[in-house]
Amino acid sequence: MTLLGAVFLPQLPPERLRAVAQAADRAGLDELWLWEDCFRESGIASAAAALAWTDRLRVAVGLLPVPLRNVALTAMEIATLERMFPGRVAMGVGHGVQDWMAQVGERVESPVTLLREHVTVLRSLLRGEEVTFAGRYVQLDGVRLDWPPLDPPALAVGASGPRSLRLSGEVADATILTGGTSPDAVRAARVLIDEGRIAGGRTEPHRVTVFVLAATGPGAAERLAASHRDWGHDLTQEVGVAGDAAVVAAAVRRWADAGATAVVLQPTADDPDPEDFVRFVAREVRPLVP
Known part of the structure; x- marks a missing residue:
């Protein structure tokens, strides 16, 4: 089955998260995704709040930038969330x-080396x-968590270039592909991920999550086109979808057929009703996606 999620955009103020998370929970959304974009909401604080406000919703952070975080602190935070909300936490790093990273004095000479070490x-x-x-x-010296997760959650890596995609296949449990990734680009990414899995001797399933820009309702096509321009997407490829539930579901199936295990629909920043967007994904699109 293809997992189907939606994004709570960090362009929205943090106080909007509660209503969106609860709407997603009540509607039966598979996953609600949060972003730790500079300099907006914290991923961990937002995830903890969303988990506490809901009963069954799976909450994912995609992703935590590793230059900002000591690896021991990252482990403590993930472990704490997983023990408090078992099975409802998904986490990605990049x-x-x-x-x-340069703005906060944390840019490193080799980001891929840092990512490998951190993961x-x-x-x-x-x-x-x-x-x-x-x-x-x-650098760690004899560090062990007092309260590790009883069942360690899968750890995803956000990747786009060939080196990071191969790295994700080698050292991570899952990969997150950014918005603007076409179905053809998903196919190409899976080839590189599988090369990394072979190099790392990994044989277990490897989840691939892709963000897809989506718009529905009045003015959907116009809002989608404006978002593509804002993000600088290559419009010679299929990189988003606008339309009703049937149109969106058909697009989701194209990304799934290309190799995406999970498709996370990303509303436009000017979506008129974020709560209604998550209800639309859960109640109208989900039944049309196998």
């Missing part, structure tokens, strides 16, 4: 937008292991 150590900590590690960027 090397961050380099211009943003390798983070997965070990979440398994409850004691970790001593002396890397280029990550």
Whole structure:
């Protein structure tokens, strides 16, 4: 089955999250995704609040920029959420937008090296292991979580370039592909991810999540086109969808057929009703997606 989610955009003020999360929970949405974009909402604080406000909703953060975070702190936060809300937490990490990292003095010479070190150590900590590690960027001396997750959650890596896609296949449990990724680009990404999985000797299933811009209701096509321009998407490819539930569901199936395990619909920043958007995804699109 293709998982279907929706994004709570960080362009919305944090006080809007409660109503959107509760609407998603009541509507039966598979997953609500949050972004830790600089310099908007914190991913961990937002996830904790959304989980506490809801009963069954799975809450995902895609993604935490690793240059901003000590790996031990990241592990503590993920473990705490997973123990308090077992099975309802999904987490992704990435090397961050380099211009943003430079703004806060955390840009590194080799973002992919940092990401490899961070993910390798983070997965070990979440398994409850004691970790001593002396890397280029990550250093730990005999660190073990007192309260590791009882069932460590899958850890995703946000990736776009060939090196990071191969790295994700090698060291992570899942991959997150950004908005603007066409079905053809998903197919190409899966090839690189699988190369990494072979290199890392990974044989377990590897989830691939893709964000897809979507708009529905009055002015949907115009809002979608404006969002594509704002994001600078390549419009020679299929990178979004506007229309009713049948049109959106057909598009979701195209991304799923290309190899996406989960399709997360991303509303436009000017969507007139974020609560209604998550209800639309859960109640109208979900029944049309196998």
